Amino acid sequence: MSPQHGREATLLPHDVSPPRPDSTAFMCPYCEAVLSNPSAAQCESCLRPLPQKGTPVLRVLFPAGELKISVGQHLVLGRDAGQSPVAATFTQYDNVSRRHSTVWLDPAGTAWVRDEGSTNGTFVNGERLPRGVEAPLRDGDQLRLAADVTGTVQLS
Numbered sequence: 001m002s003p004q005h006g007r008e009a010t011l012l013p014h015d016v017s018p019p020r021p022d023s024t025a026f027m028c029p030y031c032e033a034v035l036s037n038p039s040a041a042q043c044e045s046c047l048r049p050l051p052q053k054g055t056p057v058l059r060v061l062f063p064a065g066e067l068k069i070s071v072g073q074h075l076v077l078g079r080d081a082g083q084s085p086v087a088a089t090f091t092q093y094d095n096v097s098r099r100h101s102t103v104w105l106d107p108a109g110t111a112w113v114r115d116e117g118s119t120n121g122t123f124v125n126g127e128r129l130p131r132g133v134e135a136p137l138r139d140g141d142q143l144r145l146a147a148d149v150t151g152t153v154q155l156s
């Protein structure tokens, strides 16, 4: 006759906190423990202080334009507007591939670049990256596409 209050009590409201885009990405940069609180002052696993960078932004300053990459954004560099949203920065360079490399910024504030099988190569400080290998980018690094399209990395 009366409703089953016990069962109703288990119908808790859904968790309304916004889903994380990739919870596994919030890792301690030192011990790679998954962080339950990415903004904590120290890692709960290895107890080392965590980087407190606020919202990091990656910029790459090319002669023909400045690229800005936010955390979580993967930016394809290349000459083909169908492949790269920043193709206009590279259209004047015939030796840059249509889809040349990808740069991104992870939640720990580390910037990365990966060559996408470009014809003339992706270089960090003069060193050619093997195709498909993810290489970290540091503030002040020189990121070069092909022979002479060089951008300066700014990480803040």
Ligand SMILES: [Zn+2]
Binding pocket: 028, 029, 030, 031, 032, 033, 043, 044, 045, 046, 047, 048
């Ligand atoms: Zn740790």
